[in-house]
Amino acid sequence: MAHLYTAETIWERGEQVFSDNKYSRQHLLRFDGGIEVPGSASPRVVPLPLSVEAAVDPEEAFVSAISSCHMLWFLGIAAERGHVVDRYHDQAEGLMKRNAQGKVAVTHVTLRPLIVFSGNQRPTPDDIANMHHEAHEACFIANSVKTEIVVEPR
Structure with a gap:
């Protein structure tokens, strides 16, 4: 199975020196479905006003991709197991610091999903932990990165 995913990153200098x-550092992220999202360097990396706090930075996008x-x-x-999920709200965070090779990297991602179930067949805490483990093992993004990814259900 091979799939090609595309995304465009568009930046223009305009009249700037x-x-x-x-x-x-403001730019546009355009995805293959047609949606456009404002992008920028993180204000933690490039100070305002050269970055845009209201835009998505690459580090946030990385954490969001893992969470999603x-x-x-x-x-x-x-x-598949017959459980009914009414709501899934993850407050994920990623930690950027120097890795073992001395390079700055997102070295740790913590997922903190709060999940609301309904119906007659509600999972036990062990069932939920097992589903999180299986989801982590199957996640294409988690399988694609070196970053340690931790799931901490809330």
Whole structure:
């Protein structure tokens, strides 16, 4: 099975001076479904006003991709087992620091999903832990990165 996924990252200098390194890092992220999302460097990396706090930065997008992938697998596994999920809310965070090779990287991602179930067949805490483990093992993004990914259900 092979699938190709595309995303466009579009930045234009416009009238800005470039050689002084004081250009805006704001850009546009366009995905194959047609949605466009404002992107920027993180204000934690490039100070305001050269970055845009209201835009998505690569580190946030990385953490979100891991969270979203895990959620989609979890929902599929829960449905397959006859559980009804009413709500899934993950407050994920990623920690960026120097890794063992001395390079700055997102070295740790923690997922903190709060899941609301309904219906007659509600999973036990052990069932939920097992579904999270299976979702993590199946997640394409988790299987694609070196980053340690931890799931801490709430």
